[in-house]
Amino acid sequence: MCGIVGLFLKDPALHDSLGEMFAPMLIEMSDRGPDSAGVAVYRNATNGSRKFTVSTGLDEGDWNEVCNQLHRLTGKKVASVQNCSHRVLTTDAEPAEVEKALADLDPLAQLMSVGRMMEIYKEVGLPAEVVERFGISGMKGSHAIGHTRMATESAVITAGSHPFSTGLDMCLVHNGSLSNHNRLREVLRRRAGIEFKTENDTEVAAAYISDRIDSGHSLHNALEACIDDLDGFYTFVAGTSDGFAALRDPIACKPAVLAETASYVAFGSEYRALARLPDIAAARVWEPDPAKVYSWTMQ
Amino acid sequence: MSALRENVRVLDLLEMSRRKVNVALQSHNGSSEPAHLRILNPAGAHALACGLDAPVSVDIEGHTGYFCAGMNKLAQITVFGNAGQGVAENMMSGRVHVRGDVSQSAAATAHGGLLVVEGNAAARCGISLKGGNIVVKGNVGHMSMFMAQAGCLVVLGDADEALGDSIYEAAIYVRGSVASLGADCVEKDMADSHREQLRGLLREASCGDIKLDGFRRYGSARELYHFKQQNIGVY
Numbered sequence: 001m002c003g004i005v006g007l008f009l010k011d012p013a014l015h016d017s018l019g020e021m022f023a024p025m026l027i028e029m030s031d032r033g034p035d036s037a038g039v040a041v042y043r044n045a046t047n048g049s050r051k052f053t054v055s056t057g058l059d060e061g062d063w064n065e066v067c068n069q070l071h072r073l074t075g076k077k078v079a080s081v082q083n084c085s086h087r088v089l090t091t092d093a094e095p096a097e098v099e100k101a102l103a104d105l106d107p108l109a110q111l112m113s114v115g116r117m118m119e120i121y122k123e124v125g126l127p128a129e130v131v132e133r134f135g136i137s138g139m140k141g142s143h144a145i146g147h148t149r150m151a152t153e154s155a156v157i158t159a160g161s162h163p164f165s166t167g168l169d170m171c172l173v174h175n176g177s178l179s180n181h182n183r184l185r186e187v188l189r190r191r192a193g194i195e196f197k198t199e200n201d202t203e204v205a206a207a208y209i210s211d212r213i214d215s216g217h218s219l220h221n222a223l224e225a226c227i228d229d230l231d232g233f234y235t236f237v238a239g240t241s242d243g244f245a246a247l248r249d250p251i252a253c254k255p256a257v258l259a260e261t262a263s264y265v266a267f268g269s270e271y272r273a274l275a276r277l278p279d280i281a282a283a284r285v286w287e288p289d290p291a292k293v294y295s296w297t298m299q
Numbered sequence: 300m301s302a303l304r305e306n307v308r309v310l311d312l313l314e315m316s317r318r319k320v321n322v323a324l325q326s327h328n329g330s331s332e333p334a335h336l337r338i339l340n341p342a343g344a345h346a347l348a349c350g351l352d353a354p355v356s357v358d359i360e361g362h363t364g365y366f367c368a369g370m371n372k373l374a375q376i377t378v379f380g381n382a383g384q385g386v387a388e389n390m391m392s393g394r395v396h397v398r399g400d401v402s403q404s405a406a407a408t409a410h411g412g413l414l415v416v417e418g419n420a421a422a423r424c425g426i427s428l429k430g431g432n433i434v435v436k437g438n439v440g441h442m443s444m445f446m447a448q449a450g451c452l453v454v455l456g457d458a459d460e461a462l463g464d465s466i467y468e469a470a471i472y473v474r475g476s477v478a479s480l481g482a483d484c485v486e487k488d489m490a491d492s493h494r495e496q497l498r499g500l501l502r503e504a505s506c507g508d509i510k511l512d513g514f515r516r517y518g519s520a521r522e523l524y525h526f527k528q529q530n531i532g533v534y
Contacts, residue, residue, distance in 0.1 A: 281361075
């Protein structure tokens with residue numbers, strides 16, 4: 001099954017309320033996905049440094065040492081903030097350098113995302129618990145994308161939960177299952193040299209989309225290309241630093257509802273996820289057509 | 300009018316559980332007494348106003364979730380909003396009127412009654428229809444009337460791909476364009492009897508003034524579901 005929610009705030013006046021508006025949407029989708037939950041939140045843009053969100057078992061003392069070592073290895077300063085089991089490192093160091101150094105310093109760490117704006121928090125557990133643990137309700141920002149998972153394709157572990165990020169500030173959540181992900185994974189490995197971290201089908205779709213974006217395509221065009229190259233069932237919601245997009249497979253196997261007002265765009269697997277948003281009674285609410293990309297760019 | 304309003308029973312989902320609301324609605328089942336009920340704050344809840352079996356009138360003030368008005372008998376149910384998947388599924392009689400759009404599989408397997416949709420219907424509208432009627436004033440999605448056996452679908456807008464795939468003896472009338480017809484579905488002549496049927500359904504859907512000239516009729520070519528004797532050697 002799985003549940004997807006997304007909220008893209010066009011009106012900056014709402015940015016302070018992002019978490020407050022978004023958290024109940026995710027929790028409402030609990031019965032579609034009680035295994036695990038995750039959120040990509042776009043907030044606190046840096047002045048060019050990159051934020052690395054890492055899932056880690058290390059404590060504060062260990063992390064001070066890791067940050068010192070990262071500083072020594074990369075020659076760049078590292079700021080770091082803990083949020084429950086995740087830590088956000090901010091540094092000017094190159095992603096490849098940081099990833100390599102982290103693999104040595106904290107072998108159990110999982111790198112969730114890299115970007116100037118996006119942070120990803122995801123874990124096994126009921127959505128309400130995950131929201132509580134990471135303090136999602138209090139987060140301010142421009143947009144957020146979330147997922148509640150009922151696993152079908154790979155194990156119920158943090159690494160298998162959504163969102164997946166395979167490019168800077170890019171994330172993807174997926175309801176469905178892909179049938180050509182093994183072959184596509186090999187193609188992306190060979191052609192683009194992409195390294196995959198999981199056996200999950202959604203990671204392949206995310207890599208396909210971020211590879212397109214890296215080749216100069218827009219998020220909208222990258223999703224359009226999915227219609228030809230991905231086989232299987234999918235409702236996707238994808239985000240970039242200034243973009244938000246949704247796509248359903250041509251059979252429209254998995255549910256989706258979009259709502260738009262002058263102030264926001266909201267996505268839910270079902271309308272009930274959107275029912276408590278402000279001004280929802282005045283919103284345009286519709287079911288996205290199959291095989292049609294809907295996208296918005298922050299003005 | 301004011302006397303009628305006084306008799307409206309209001310069921311508010313902010314104050315009552317969905318089960319209590321459905322139990323209150325179903326408490327009329329078996330009665331021939333008319334009644335008028337309003338449901339407030341549906342907020343996309345699933346399975347609202349299901350299994351009704353009485354000539355009651357139910358107004359749902361907002362968007363509903365899956366399977367609203369399922370298995371309906373006799374009741375007149377109006378949704379002042381959109382309805383999720385499977386609205387009026389397996390309806391037996393009565394009328395379900397959705398003021399907005401409906402999601403997939405609207406009126407699936409409906410045996411009787413009428414579903415009127417003011418907006419658009421998504422994919423597989425009228426799938427496996429068994430005698431009910433559907434009037435959609437907007438467009439219908441792909442695979443609508445898939446394997447429909449009896450009953451009618453009237454579409455004032457356009458139909459998406461594979462309309463009427465593997466259809467049996469159901470009828471489809473479309474005023475707009477048809478992206479493609481499904482397997483064994485063909486366009487058919489409009490005889491007077493068909494015009495009469497179409498006129499009647501449009502009247503029932505409160506749009507009897509619409510001209511019939513623009514409509515085309517579609518139904519089964521009967522090539523797929525009949526066993527052909529010359530194929531006996533294959534078996």
